[in-house]
Amino acid sequence: MATTIYRPAVPQHRAALTVLRLTVVGLTLATAAIHAKLGGPLFTLNAIGYTSLALLLVVPGPFARLRWLVRLALMGFALTTIGGWALFGARFPLAYFDKAIELVLVVTLTVEVWVVDGGPIEIARRVRDHVAATRALLRGKP
Amino acid sequence: MTRVRRASIRLSLVAAVVATGCTAAGTSRGPAPSAPADGAVIVAEGQSFDRAELLIPADRAFQLLFENRDGAPHNVTLVADTAAAPLYAGEIFDGPEARIYQVPPIPAGTYRFRCDVHPEMSGTVVASPAEARDRTTRARLRSGDEDHQVHPRLRST
Numbered sequence: 228m229a230t231t232i233y234r235p236a237v238p239q240h241r242a243a244l245t246v247l248r249l250t251v252v253g254l255t256l257a258t259a260a261i262h263a264k265l266g267g268p269l270f271t272l273n274a275i276g277y278t279s280l281a282l283l284l285v286v287p288g289p290f291a292r293l294r295w296l297v298r299l300a301l302m303g304f305a306l307t308t309i310g311g312w313a314l315f316g317a318r319f320p321l322a323y324f325d326k327a328i329e330l331v332l333v334v335t336l337t338v339e340v341w342v343v344d345g346g347p348i349e350i351a352r353r354v355r356d357h358v359a360a361t362r363a364l365l366r367g368k369p
Numbered sequence: 370m371t372r373v374r375r376a377s378i379r380l381s382l383v384a385a386v387v388a389t390g391c392t393a394a395g396t397s398r399g400p401a402p403s404a405p406a407d408g409a410v411i412v413a414e415g416q417s418f419d420r421a422e423l424l425i426p427a428d429r430a431f432q433l434l435f436e437n438r439d440g441a442p443h444n445v446t447l448v449a450d451t452a453a454a455p456l457y458a459g460e461i462f463d464g465p466e467a468r469i470y471q472v473p474p475i476p477a478g479t480y481r482f483r484c485d486v487h488p489e490m491s492g493t494v495v496a497s498p499a500e501a502r503d504r505t506t507r508a509r510l511r512s513g514d515e516d517h518q519v520h521p522r523l524r525s526t
Contacts, residue, residue, distance in 0.1 A: 266440075
C-alpha cells in the first residue's frame, strides 16, 4: 500500500495555526449556541451537528488523523445551512448575525484547509487515497 | 395617621407586591391575555401556538395581540395558500414579550398562520364578518372553550 507523506505545519507558524483552529472552533460553537437558542427540532439538530464537528476538531486520538475530513464536513455543513436559510429561512437580525458568523467560519476554514491540508489538490489526493484504501479493504486486500 | 389612611397604604403595598409578582411571572404558563377590542389574540409557548384556529374580523383593519412566552424568537404571519406573498407578516421578536400587530384588512375566507422562524408552528385563520365571529365566540363560550374566554384578571376592565 502506498504511503502518502503529508506536509506538516511549519513550526514558526504553529502559533498562528493554533489561533486559526481556536477561531474556527469558537465560530462553530457560537453558531451552535445561536441555533440552540432558536429551538425547534431542525435548529436543535443543527446545533448538535455544529457542536459535534467542533469537538471532532479538537479531541485527540484516532480522529486527529481525519481532521482534514472534519474540516471539509464542517465547511459543507455551514454552506448547506447558509443555503437552506437563503432559500427558506426567516429574515431577522439574529439570523443575519448568524449568517455573518457562518460566512466568516467558511472563510476561516478555507484558509485552514489551504494552510494545514495543502489546498484542494492535496485534499483531492487524500480523498482518492482513502477511496482506494476503502475499496481494497472491502475486497479483503491489505 | 388615620386608620383609613394606614389601611390604604397597606392595600397599596399589597397591590404593588401582587403587580410585581405578576410581572415576574410573565414567563410562566397562564391564561391567554384578552384580545384588543374587536381584535384577536394568540400566544406562543413551548415552541407552539396556544390555538390551532385563529378567528379574525374580515374586511377591516384590526389589532392582533401576540404574546411570545418563549426565549426563542417568534412571529405571526398570515398567508393564503394560493398567494406566494403573505397577507401580513408580523415582526419577529424574542420573548417573553407581547406586541400588538396592526393588521390591514383581510377579505373573508380561510387562511393559514405560521411562525416564520419555526414553520412547523402553524394553524388556520378564519376571517369572517364581525357578527358571524361574535356568534361563533358566544357559542364557544357557552360550550366552555377556554381559548375564547377573557383573562379573569382583565375581565372587569
